[in-house]
Amino acid sequence: MLQRVITSIVTLFLASIVVFVGVRLLPGDPALVLAGETADPAVVAAIREQFGLNQPIWIQYFNYVGQALQGNFGVSTRDRIPVAEILLQRLPITLELAGLAILVGVLIGLTAGIVSAVKRGSFADYAANVFGLIGLSVPHFWLGMLAILFFAINLQALPASGYVAFTEDPGENLRRMILPALVLGTGLSAVLMRQTRAALLGQLSADYVRTARSKGVSRNREVKHALRNSLTTVVTVLGLQLGALIGGAIITEQIFVIPGFGKLIIDAVSARNYPVLQGAVLVAVTGYVLVNLAVDIAYAYLNPRMRLAGGAR
Amino acid sequence: MSVLEVEHLRVEFGTENGPVIAVKDVSFRLEKGEILSLVGESGCGKSTVAMSIPRLLGDSHVTLGGSVRLNGVDLSAFSEKRMQAVRGKEISVVFQEPMTSLNPAYTVGSQISEVLLRHEGLSRRAALARAVELLELVGIPDAQRRTAAFPHELSGGMRQRVMIAIAVACNPVVLIADEPTTALDVTIQAGVLDIFRRLRDNLGTSIVLITHDLGVVADIADRVAIMYAGRIVEMASTAAIFAAPTHPYTRGLLGALPSRAVMQTDGRRRLTDIPGLVPSPSTDPDECQFAPRCASASGACTAARPAADLVAVGHSVSCYHPAVGAML
Numbered sequence: 001m002l003q004r005v006i007t008s009i010v011t012l013f014l015a016s017i018v019v020f021v022g023v024r025l026l027p028g029d030p031a032l033v034l035a036g037e038t039a040d041p042a043v044v045a046a047i048r049e050q051f052g053l054n055q056p057i058w059i060q061y062f063n064y065v066g067q068a069l070q071g072n073f074g075v076s077t078r079d080r081i082p083v084a085e086i087l088l089q090r091l092p093i094t095l096e097l098a099g100l101a102i103l104v105g106v107l108i109g110l111t112a113g114i115v116s117a118v119k120r121g122s123f124a125d126y127a128a129n130v131f132g133l134i135g136l137s138v139p140h141f142w143l144g145m146l147a148i149l150f151f152a153i154n155l156q157a158l159p160a161s162g163y164v165a166f167t168e169d170p171g172e173n174l175r176r177m178i179l180p181a182l183v184l185g186t187g188l189s190a191v192l193m194r195q196t197r198a199a200l201l202g203q204l205s206a207d208y209v210r211t212a213r214s215k216g217v218s219r220n221r222e223v224k225h226a227l228r229n230s231l232t233t234v235v236t237v238l239g240l241q242l243g244a245l246i247g248g249a250i251i252t253e254q255i256f257v258i259p260g261f262g263k264l265i266i267d268a269v270s271a272r273n274y275p276v277l278q279g280a281v282l283v284a285v286t287g288y289v290l291v292n293l294a295v296d297i298a299y300a301y302l303n304p305r306m307r308l309a310g311g312a313r
Numbered sequence: 314m315s316v317l318e319v320e321h322l323r324v325e326f327g328t329e330n331g332p333v334i335a336v337k338d339v340s341f342r343l344e345k346g347e348i349l350s351l352v353g354e355s356g357c358g359k360s361t362v363a364m365s366i367p368r369l370l371g372d373s374h375v376t377l378g379g380s381v382r383l384n385g386v387d388l389s390a391f392s393e394k395r396m397q398a399v400r401g402k403e404i405s406v407v408f409q410e411p412m413t414s415l416n417p418a419y420t421v422g423s424q425i426s427e428v429l430l431r432h433e434g435l436s437r438r439a440a441l442a443r444a445v446e447l448l449e450l451v452g453i454p455d456a457q458r459r460t461a462a463f464p465h466e467l468s469g470g471m472r473q474r475v476m477i478a479i480a481v482a483c484n485p486v487v488l489i490a491d492e493p494t495t496a497l498d499v500t501i502q503a504g505v506l507d508i509f510r511r512l513r514d515n516l517g518t519s520i521v522l523i524t525h526d527l528g529v530v531a532d533i534a535d536r537v538a539i540m541y542a543g544r545i546v547e548m549a550s551t552a553a554i555f556a557a558p559t560h561p562y563t564r565g566l567l568g569a570l571p572s573r574a575v576m577q578t579d580g581r582r583r584l585t586d587i588p589g590l591v592p593s594p595s596t597d598p599d600e601c602q603f604a605p606r607c608a609s610a611s612g613a614c615t616a617a618r619p620a621a622d623l624v625a626v627g628h629s630v631s632c633y634h635p636a637v638g639a640m641l
Contacts, residue, residue: 208417210369211479212416215427216399216400217428225416303417
């Protein structure tokens with residue numbers, strides 16, 4: 001387990017380098033963006049000086065990491081607000097969206113996967129497979145626009161866009177989050193449905209399920225036996241899908257005009273707002289690493305064979 | 314009255330390449346406290362017979378024919394729901410593969426408890442206490458601690474003992490053991506067979522033992538049914554089968570035993586083999602299916618299927634040319 005934690009820290013360190021360098025490889029000069037294209041070269045130089053952009057990149061990196069480790073991610077180049085403050089303000093919004101999307105994905109995906117595996121070859125199985133294929137193939141942005149067209153414009157049932165803080169009006173917050181969460185969760189549920197179905201079908205024909213049958217237990221308990229062993233696959237997929245979920249969140253937030261992390265990243269890219277961009281991507285990477293660490297811990301619970309190995313690793 | 318009566322059992326699997334008739338016509342009776350062994354080579358249908366008695370084949374592509382009566386009650390008319398009440402309680406099964414037959418995600422204790430909770434109406438605590446007793450019964454040392462173990466922490470022999478503990482938990486009328494020792498080391502086999510013997514002696518359990526190992530048969534079985542191509546070709550007491558086998562196939566099987574190796578003129582001993590291959594299970598022609606591989610075969614053998622005849626008390630054989638006397 002200790003080794004697993006160390007691996008995570010190294011991963012984060014490497015990711016920070018990639019992010020740092022990657023951001024600087026973007027065409028465009030933040031000082032120029034800030035000062036305006038026609039600005040006095042002296043002003044541009046002053047801005048470079050102020051943000052340390054005139055130093056060699058590796059010195060910039062070490063300065064940045066040193067500060068970041070103390071919780072200081074610098075200030076936004078646009079409005080001088082500390083990046084940490086901006087991140088803290090935007091993060092809960094995206095976490096809510098992602099959380100709801102995962103909820104939608106797991107609820108629909110797991111249920112559909114179990115039903116289609118247990119009722120293999122039935123109409124329900126067929127319907128779930130069609131849904132899975134569609135869910136996998138349709139991109140978020142198109143699904144988002146269709147959802148807006150149907151629910152917001154045709155039915156006038158739900159708002160098309162905008163965000164209200166949960167603390168301000170919980171009901172309205174959820175009402176505005178339903179569509180984005182559904183759109184973001186659909187792809188996830190399709191992946192989960194297919195993985196659950198495949199894993200469960202494999203496990204249902206395992207010898208130990210026949211043993212359970214020979215004990216005289218009900219069909220539901222047979223499925224429970226198999227499901228317990230299928231969940232490792234499902235949890236792994238869920239962890240891996242988080243990357244796709246972050247990507248999906250960026251697009252979904254853009255479509256539904258939600259001021260979350262995704263929108264923050266896109267705005268930061270267009271403004272060449274290095275500190276904000278770095279901070280946002282680093283936080284996203286940290287989240288990804290942490291979730292996969294949690295997945296590994298969940299393994300040990302779901303698969304007892306991993307417990308001994310986990311202690312030795 | 315016999316504990317178990319199987320009559321004209323027929324099992325057909327529908328496959329993409331047409332039907333496979335794994336069991337064509339099998340009838341036998343099992344008495345209380347008796348160990349009956351079904352013997353035959355791979356593909357003769359012996360495991361299918363075993364699995365169809367508690368209806369564990371459970372696939373929609375399976376057609377069952379004939380009847381299975383437990384203490385006089387015809388199980389073939391039972392719904393799946395009623396069969397669930399029979400399985401694990403009155404008929405239980407020990408499978409061939411101890412490595413995969415236990416659920417890797419649950420402790421040994423909870424897997425034994427499950428069957429007790431299902432049939433005996435015990436509380437969780439009582440079921441777990443009973444699980445400890447059962448583990449002791451099947452000879453697992455330190456039983457109390459082992460209930461918390463997961464299957465991967467136990468050896469193959471230990472897992473098979475756990476399987477037996479599950480199977481006998483509710484003191485079943487009939488225990489079906491499908492090649493229970495095949496996957497185990499020879500040194501472990503004797504211990505497992507000993508458990509079966511003790512169950513029979515102490516609890517009066519009737520056992521159907523599926524095996525291809527004639528050593529196991531000689532060791533433990535009271536009666537033997539030799540199966541070939543989905544049918545029982547010879548059935549007799551273990552002593553009679555070994556002393557005076559009459560069906561050419563039975564004699565072929567025994568001739569393939571190392572202890573029966575034939576002395577050659579050069580002083581070396583040689584195992585006899587049975588020439589030819591097992592017939593395709595997709596057809597069921599009206600003839601003796603062993604005829605193509607049989608040295609004694611005549612025109613009669615392919616003209617009509619031989620019926621089971623008694624050659625001695627409790628010794629039946631389906632053959633037009635039964636051999637007489639002991640083998641050399």
